[in-house]
Amino acid sequence: MLKPRLLIVGTFITASLILTSCADSNSGGAGQSTLDIDFSKLATTTESGAGTVDRVTWNLPYEPLSLDPMHTFNYAENTVDANLCEGLTRLTPELTEENALAESVANPDPQTYIYTIRDGVTFWDGSALTADDVVYSLERQLGPGSTTYWTDYFLNVASVEKTADREVTIKLTQPDVLFAQAMSTAAGAIVSQSAAVAAGEAFGTPRGGLQCTGPFSLTSWEPGKAITLSKNPHYWDTDLIPLVEQISFSFIADETTAINALRSGDIDGQYFYLPPAGLSQLNSDNTTTTYGKSYVFWTLRALQETGTFAQPEVRAALLAALDRQAIADVVFQGAALPAPTLTGPDYFGSGPEAELFQEALDSYNTDPDLDRARELLAQAGDISEPIVIAVQGSSAVHEQTVNLIQAAGQAIGLKIEIRVIPVEQYGNIYVDPKAREGLDGFLTTYYGNVPDPLDIYAIFTPGGAYNFTNYNQAGEFIEEARQTLDPVARAEPTIQAQELVTRDLPWTPLNYMPNILVQNKRISGAAASIAYLSYPWAATIGGQQ
Amino acid sequence: MSIPTFILRRAGSLVLVLLVTSFVVFGLMYLAPGSPLSFVLGPRGGTPEQIAQVTAQYHLDDPFFLRYIAWVGDVLRGDLGNSIVYRQSVSDLIEGRAGTTLALISMATVIIAIVGIGFGLLASLRGGWIDQVVTTVATLGLATPTFVIGVALISMFAVGLGWFPTNGSGSGGFNTLVHLTLPAIALSVASAAYLARITRASVLEEKEREHVQTAVARGLRSPIIIRRHVLRNSLIPITTVMGLTIATLVAGAVVIENVFALDGLGSLLVRAILQRDFAIVQAVILVLVVAFVVINAIVDFLYTLIDPRISLGSRQ
Numbered sequence A: 001m002l003k004p005r006l007l008i009v010g011t012f013i014t015a016s017l018i019l020t021s022c023a024d025s026n027s028g029g030a031g032q033s034t035l036d037i038d039f040s041k042l043a044t045t046t047e048s049g050a051g052t053v054d055r056v057t058w059n060l061p062y063e064p065l066s067l068d069p070m071h072t073f074n075y076a077e078n079t080v081d082a083n084l085c086e087g088l089t090r091l092t093p094e095l096t097e098e099n100a101l102a103e104s105v106a107n108p109d110p111q112t113y114i115y116t117i118r119d120g121v122t123f124w125d126g127s128a129l130t131a132d133d134v135v136y137s138l139e140r141q142l143g144p145g146s147t148t149y150w151t152d153y154f155l156n157v158a159s160v161e162k163t164a165d166r167e168v169t170i171k172l173t174q175p176d177v178l179f180a181q182a183m184s185t186a187a188g189a190i191v192s193q194s195a196a197v198a199a200g201e202a203f204g205t206p207r208g209g210l211q212c213t214g215p216f217s218l219t220s221w222e223p224g225k226a227i228t229l230s231k232n233p234h235y236w237d238t239d240l241i242p243l244v245e246q247i248s249f250s251f252i253a254d255e256t257t258a259i260n261a262l263r264s265g266d267i268d269g270q271y272f273y274l275p276p277a278g279l280s281q282l283n284s285d286n287t288t289t290t291y292g293k294s295y296v297f298w299t300l301r302a303l304q305e306t307g308t309f310a311q312p313e314v315r316a317a318l319l320a321a322l323d324r325q326a327i328a329d330v331v332f333q334g335a336a337l338p339a340p341t342l343t344g345p346d347y348f349g350s351g352p353e354a355e356l357f358q359e360a361l362d363s364y365n366t367d368p369d370l371d372r373a374r375e376l377l378a379q380a381g382d383i384s385e386p387i388v389i390a391v392q393g394s395s396a397v398h399e400q401t402v403n404l405i406q407a408a409g410q411a412i413g414l415k416i417e418i419r420v421i422p423v424e425q426y427g428n429i430y431v432d433p434k435a436r437e438g439l440d441g442f443l444t445t446y447y448g449n450v451p452d453p454l455d456i457y458a459i460f461t462p463g464g465a466y467n468f469t470n471y472n473q474a475g476e477f478i479e480e481a482r483q484t485l486d487p488v489a490r491a492e493p494t495i496q497a498q499e500l501v502t503r504d505l506p507w508t509p510l511n512y513m514p515n516i517l518v519q520n521k522r523i524s525g526a527a528a529s530i531a532y533l534s535y536p537w538a539a540t541i542g543g544q545q
Numbered sequence B: 001m002s003i004p005t006f007i008l009r010r011a012g013s014l015v016l017v018l019l020v021t022s023f024v025v026f027g028l029m030y031l032a033p034g035s036p037l038s039f040v041l042g043p044r045g046g047t048p049e050q051i052a053q054v055t056a057q058y059h060l061d062d063p064f065f066l067r068y069i070a071w072v073g074d075v076l077r078g079d080l081g082n083s084i085v086y087r088q089s090v091s092d093l094i095e096g097r098a099g100t101t102l103a104l105i106s107m108a109t110v111i112i113a114i115v116g117i118g119f120g121l122l123a124s125l126r127g128g129w130i131d132q133v134v135t136t137v138a139t140l141g142l143a144t145p146t147f148v149i150g151v152a153l154i155s156m157f158a159v160g161l162g163w164f165p166t167n168g169s170g171s172g173g174f175n176t177l178v179h180l181t182l183p184a185i186a187l188s189v190a191s192a193a194y195l196a197r198i199t200r201a202s203v204l205e206e207k208e209r210e211h212v213q214t215a216v217a218r219g220l221r222s223p224i225i226i227r228r229h230v231l232r233n234s235l236i237p238i239t240t241v242m243g244l245t246i247a248t249l250v251a252g253a254v255v256i257e258n259v260f261a262l263d264g265l266g267s268l269l270v271r272a273i274l275q276r277d278f279a280i281v282q283a284v285i286l287v288l289v290v291a292f293v294v295i296n297a298i299v300d301f302l303y304t305l306i307d308p309r310i311s312l313g314s315r316q
Helices: A002-029 A075-084 A131-139 A177-182 A193-202 A255-264 A312-321 A324-331 A353-362 A370-379 A396-412 A454-460 A475-483 A487-504 B003-031 B037-041 B048-057 B064-076 B090-126 B128-143 B146-160 B174-208 B210-217 B222-259 B265-274 B278-306
Strands: A053-059 A089-091 A097-099 A102-106 A112-117 A157-164 A167-172 A216-222 A226-231 A244-250 A269-272 A287-292 A296-302 A387-392 A416-421 A441-447 A507-512 A515-520
Touching: A053 A255, A075 A216, A075 A226, A075 A244, A097 A102, A112 A131, A131 A157, A131 A167, A131 A193, A177 A454, A177 A475, A255 A269, A255 B146, A312 A370, A312 A396, A312 A487, A312 A507, A324 A396, A324 A507, A353 A487, A370 A396, A387 A396, A396 A416, A396 A441, A454 A475, A454 A487, A475 A487, B003 B064, B003 B278, B037 B048, B064 B278, B090 B128, B090 B174, B090 B222, B090 B265, B090 B278, B128 B174, B146 B174, B146 B222, B174 B210, B174 B222, B210 B222, B222 B265, B222 B278, B265 B278
Parallel strands: A053 A244, A053 A269, A387 A416, A387 A441
Antiparallel strands: A089 A097, A102 A112, A112 A167, A157 A167, A216 A226, A226 A244, A269 A515, A287 A515, A296 A441, A296 A507
C-alpha cells in the first residue's frame, strides 16, 4: 500500500509546485510593492565588518568579457576589476578623489601633470611597480589604433614620459580636467608591463591572466563558472588589507535565480543596477539592502538630426507632458527619483561648487504641465511624422516606461511608435549607424565615471564620437569647462552647458537611480555607492556580529 | 550489415550532415541583424577609427563565402577559431563547459529511464486508479514548461527547505551531483512523463497481442510473460523514444542552464548567439549535431540487441 500513497503525495507536490511558482511570479511582476527609500540619505558605505571571513560569494549580472582595465566599462567587469587593479588616484565611497598609486600629483601648469609614484608598491607577483609600468599602461590607450573603451579621456594627451625614477609626466595638447579626473577610474588603472606584453591579446582573459597591485589578486577564472580573488596580504594601503580571504564571483544572469540565491544564502551579495522585480522579496529575509549614492540615470536619447523628434520643442513638449514621478513609482517601484537634469546631486562633488550645481538643479521642475507642453508643441514645426522609440526586448522597465511616454505623447497630439529591439541587437544602436536607421530615440541607462557633471555634458562636444545627433549648441561652454581646472570656476560654464542641454534635450532626463547593494547578514562593509565600479569595495567587507 | 560498415556509413553521413548544418548555421548567422562589434567595443561604442579597425581585424566585412571557406579550412586543420567577444580560443571555451552539460544530460537520462519506464509499467500492469493517477500526473508534467518547474524546484527545495544549492555546477564529484540534482529533475520531468505514457501504451498494446494471450492460455506465470513477451517487444518503441528524448534534452538544457546558472554548452550557445559570436555558435552546434548523430547510431545498434531479427542499419 505504500506505492499508491507515494503517488498521491507526488501529485500533491507537483500541484503545489505549480501553485508556488505562480505565486512567485505574481508577487514579482505586479509592481505594486513600493520600496521605502530615503533619497536624502543615500549611503556611501555600510557598517564596517568585524573579523575575518574565509570566503564570500558575490554575484555578477553576467560574466565579464575581459578584466583588462582598458576593456572594462560596464557593471560586471568593473565590479571585479575595482578590487584588482588601481590607478594613480582613486574615487572614495564618498565620491571624492584621493591619491592611490601616486604619492603626490603636481600640476605645475594646466597642460602638465606630474605623478610621483608611491614607493614600495609591488604587483601580486612580487615585482615592484615602476614608472615604466605607468607609462606603458597609459600609452597603450593613446591614438586611434588603441582598442581602449576610454578613448574620450585620452583625446588631449600629447605625451606620457618617465621623467625620474619614480616620476611620470603627462603633457596635454590643451588643458583637460576630465583627463586628470579619469585617472581615478579604470581608465587610469596600472597593469604590469611585462605581464601584459607577455599575454598579448589574451591579457585580462581566463587564459592570459592579469597582473595588478590591488588589495585582491586574481586567483582563477573558470569560464562560465566563477572568478576567484584572494586577499593580497602585501597590499600597500594597510587600511584596506582585506578581512576576506577569498571572494568568488558567480554569473547568475536570471534575476529570479539571483534573488533566490540571495535568499538561500548561496550568494552573499550583489549590486543591482536596475531595481529587480523581486527585490521586495528580500526584505524579510536574511539580507540587508542598502541604497547608495549613484551616477546612474534613466534617459531617452534622440538619435536623428531630422524628423519630428529632432525638434527641441517637440522633445521639451513630450517631457513636459510626462509624469516622471509616475515612472519612478510604477516602473521602478519607488527606487528612482524624477530627474530634472541628466546629472543629479551625486555628481556635484564636495567643494563649494556643489552649492552652485544644487542651486541650478533647484531651478528646474519635473511636474507635468500639459498647458506648457501644448504651448511648446505649437512652436514646433511639422509634427505629422510619428516618433519611433526603440526599447529593449524582454525588459519590463523599458516597456513600461515607453508605454507611459506614448500615453504622454498622445495626450498632447504626438504620434509615438514603439520599436521593440531584441536585447541581442540593442547594443548595436551605440556602435552601428545602420542600427540607428528608422529610430528617433532609444531608452537607456547611463552613468558617468567621476563626480563632475561635466563628465556627462562632455558627451555633447561637437563631433564627439557618442554625440549621435551632432548636438553643438553647448560646445563652447563644454570646451571652456574642460579647460578650467578650478572646480568652482568650472561650475559656471558647466551649468551653462547644462542649461542648454536641458532646454534642447538631445538626451531627455527621466529618472535618477540609486545604487542598490544587497548583502547577506553574515557579512557587512561593502561600499554602498557607485564608487564600487572603481574603488576596492570588497576590501572593507568583514563578518557581522 | 557488419559493424565496421555500419560505423563507416554513419561516419560518412555525419560528415555530410555537419557540412550542411554548418553552412545553414553560418548563413543564418550571417543574415541575422547585429554584429559582435558592440561587444568588442564596449557599451560606449567606439570611435569611427576603432570601428573600422575592429571590422578589418576580424574580417567582419568579408563576403559570406570567403568567411565560410576560411572557417571550414580552419576546422579541417583542427582549429575551431577564436571567440571575438571573449578573445579566447573556442575549444577552450567548449572544453570547460562540455562536462557540465554531459553530466546534466546523463543524470536526466537516468531519471527519465527509471521514472518514465517505472511509472509506465506501473500504470499499464496495475491499471485501475493507479493508471489514472499516473496518466494525470504525466499530463501535468508534459504541460508544465521546464523553466516553471526549475523555478518551482528552486523556491521549494533550495530556498524553502535548503536541501540543495540554488545555482552553479559545484566543484566536482559528489558536490556536482548535489548541484545538478534539481536541474536534472527539472530537465527530466516532461520527458519522463512522455516516456511513461509511451511505455504504458506500448505495454498495453503488447498485452493484447496474440502471442501474449497464447502464453496466458498456456498458463505461464505472469512475471515470465511480462518479461519475455510484453517487455521485450515494448522495448523497441521505448528505446526509440529514449533516444529522441536524449537528443531533445540538449534543447531543454539551454533553458535549465540559464535558470540554474550552470556553466554548460547551452548557456554558452545562448550568449554566443546573442553576441553574434560566429565561431562559438558554429562550434557548439557542431558538437550538438555530432552528439545527436551518435545517439541515433547507438539507438539503431540497440535495436539489434533487443530484437536480433532487426539487421544493423536497416530502415524498417
